[in-house]
Amino acid sequence: MTEMSGAPSSGTGVPGRIGIGLQLDAIHMKILEVLRENGRISVAALAERVGISRASAYTRFEALRADGVIKRFTADVDHVRAGLGITALVFVTVRQQMWKQFRAQLAQMPEVEYCAITTGQHDAMIQIRMADVAAIHALVTERLASIPAVKATETVFILDEVLKRPYVLPSDRRPAATARTRRPPADPPAQANVPLGKMRFVVAAEGRADMHREP
Amino acid sequence: MTEMSGAPSSGTGVPGRIGIGLQLDAIHMKILEVLRENGRISVAALAERVGISRASAYTRFEALRADGVIKRFTADVDHVRAGLGITALVFVTVRQQMWKQFRAQLAQMPEVEYCAITTGQHDAMIQIRMADVAAIHALVTERLASIPAVKATETVFILDEVLKRPYVLPSDRRPAATARTRRPPADPPAQANVPLGKMRFVVAAEGRADMHREP
DNA sequence: GTTGAAATTAGTACGAA
DNA sequence: TTCGTACTAATTTCAAC
Numbered sequence: 084m085t086e087m088s089g090a091p092s093s094g095t096g097v098p099g100r101i102g103i104g105l106q107l108d109a110i111h112m113k114i115l116e117v118l119r120e121n122g123r124i125s126v127a128a129l130a131e132r133v134g135i136s137r138a139s140a141y142t143r144f145e146a147l148r149a150d151g152v153i154k155r156f157t158a159d160v161d162h163v164r165a166g167l168g169i170t171a172l173v174f175v176t177v178r179q180q181m182w183k184q185f186r187a188q189l190a191q192m193p194e195v196e197y198c199a200i201t202t203g204q205h206d207a208m209i210q211i212r213m214a215d216v217a218a219i220h221a222l223v224t225e226r227l228a229s230i231p232a233v234k235a236t237e238t239v240f241i242l243d244e245v246l247k248r249p250y251v252l253p254s255d256r257r258p259a260a261t262a263r264t265r266r267p268p269a270d271p272p273a274q275a276n277v278p279l280g281k282m283r284f285v286v287a288a289e290g291r292a293d294m295h296r297e298p
Numbered sequence: 299m300t301e302m303s304g305a306p307s308s309g310t311g312v313p314g315r316i317g318i319g320l321q322l323d324a325i326h327m328k329i330l331e332v333l334r335e336n337g338r339i340s341v342a343a344l345a346e347r348v349g350i351s352r353a354s355a356y357t358r359f360e361a362l363r364a365d366g367v368i369k370r371f372t373a374d375v376d377h378v379r380a381g382l383g384i385t386a387l388v389f390v391t392v393r394q395q396m397w398k399q400f401r402a403q404l405a406q407m408p409e410v411e412y413c414a415i416t417t418g419q420h421d422a423m424i425q426i427r428m429a430d431v432a433a434i435h436a437l438v439t440e441r442l443a444s445i446p447a448v449k450a451t452e453t454v455f456i457l458d459e460v461l462k463r464p465y466v467l468p469s470d471r472r473p474a475a476t477a478r479t480r481r482p483p484a485d486p487p488a489q490a491n492v493p494l495g496k497m498r499f500v501v502a503a504e505g506r507a508d509m510h511r512e513p
Numbered sequence: 514g515t516t517g518a519a520a521t522t523a524g525t526a527c528g529a530a
Numbered sequence: 531t532t533c534g535t536a537c538t539a540a541t542t543t544c545a546a547c
Binding site for chain 2: 104107112115121123150153154155157160161162165167170172189193194196197198199200201202209211214235240241242243245246247249250251252255256284285
Binding site: 125135136137138139142 | 514515516523
């Protein structure tokens with residue numbers, strides 16, 4: 084369920100599929116913008132908000148769906164109200180050449196909302212939601228740690244989710260600045276003023292070349 | 299847009315709202331289960347799949363929406379297809395007593411898909427999506443690092459998103475095990491066998507008590 | 514890509530169980 | 531509360547332009 088394969092975000096369910104598919108124009112983007120905020124809007128209303136005819140809206144809507152640009156429509160649920168009050172991030176170090184097993188085990192854990200393979204100190208980050216702290220602890224110690232592919236874990240709790248956007252679009256630009264904070268248009272790029280010491284990119288750990296290979 | 303306030307996941311837009319609201323029963327959960335997989339299903343079809351009448355489905359559907367259990371419906375878009383091929387996680391150390399400013403600045407950055415305040419070595423984790431690595435670099439060095447509230451950042455790239463579920467429900471239990479991997483029902487809890495050394499819970503950093511206070 | 518009309522479906526309002 | 535039905539409004543489909 085909801086598993087992704089191979090390269091980042093390439094899980095369309097059609098393994099052999101390659102190519103650009105749809106070339107998205109400004110109207111496609113506008114459609115996506117509306118749909119991310121109201122996934123249940125009628126196509127008629129969508130057409131009006133985007134400024135095209137209903138028939139075109141149906142055509143483009145279908146094309147976006149068929150081409151996999153829109154993967155699904157979903158309800159955004161309040162986890163706390165639904166009974167899962169605690170969220171944690173678990174950073175996992177995966178044993179070399181056991182990635183396939185790790186993926187398979189994760190697929191068996193419905194409590195895992197998100198899993199990404201990352202560069203840096205750890206190999207993967209997973210997000211889990213549970214009813215309470217004890218349940219998080221139990222999951223990490225009893226189920227995650229018992230996976231042979233898992234070499235080590237590091238858990239942090241989420242104290243507050245400040246921002247959660249359904250997804251980001253290329254058309255998302257910085258919102259129009261207010262008069263108080265607007266910069267002059269001719270402002271030079273800030274690159275020269277960047278305090279470089281503030282930033283640190285973390286390189287990949289050793290033993291990652293086998294990431295998509297099998298044991 | 300899409301900002302959350304105060305306590306974890308409590309952003310309902312109704313600041314004074316306190317209390318349990320709806321008491322969710324099994325049918326509510328079933329409704330949520332259907333809706334997370336198909337957010338555009340008609341209420342009639344929903345009623346059929348859940349096994350209640352059309353009228354009841356409307357009532358419960360509206361109640362879930364009005365009570366904030368369902369926060370919104372949204373389209374799940376393929377970021378790569380939409381033109382944002384690179385995803386990164388940025389771990390941010392926030393200067394003490396500047397949380398409010400940090401939040402305000404984040405709200406101005408539409409490229410940020412997710413931001414959570416965490417325990418552990420860093421104070422916050424944000425997820426950003428950009429067209430390429432250079433754009434990530436530019437965002438982190440030019441915009442994030444120039445926020446006074448940001449003391450330091452650490453960036454890792456996401457190489458693959460293995461799993462991404464719309465959300466997790468309490469009713470999600472471990473999927474029915476296959477014959478090959480099923481355990482006997484009387485299996486003792488694995489607690490005694492846990493290799494505790496594998497796990498490490500990370501405590502909060504110093505200076506976090508002021509998290510919700512202002513400068 | 515657009516408009517307009519037919520067919521279908523959705524949303525609402527009742528009384529009854 | 532939930533169900534069943536009937537009524538009205540809206541949406542989707544399909545045609546021709």
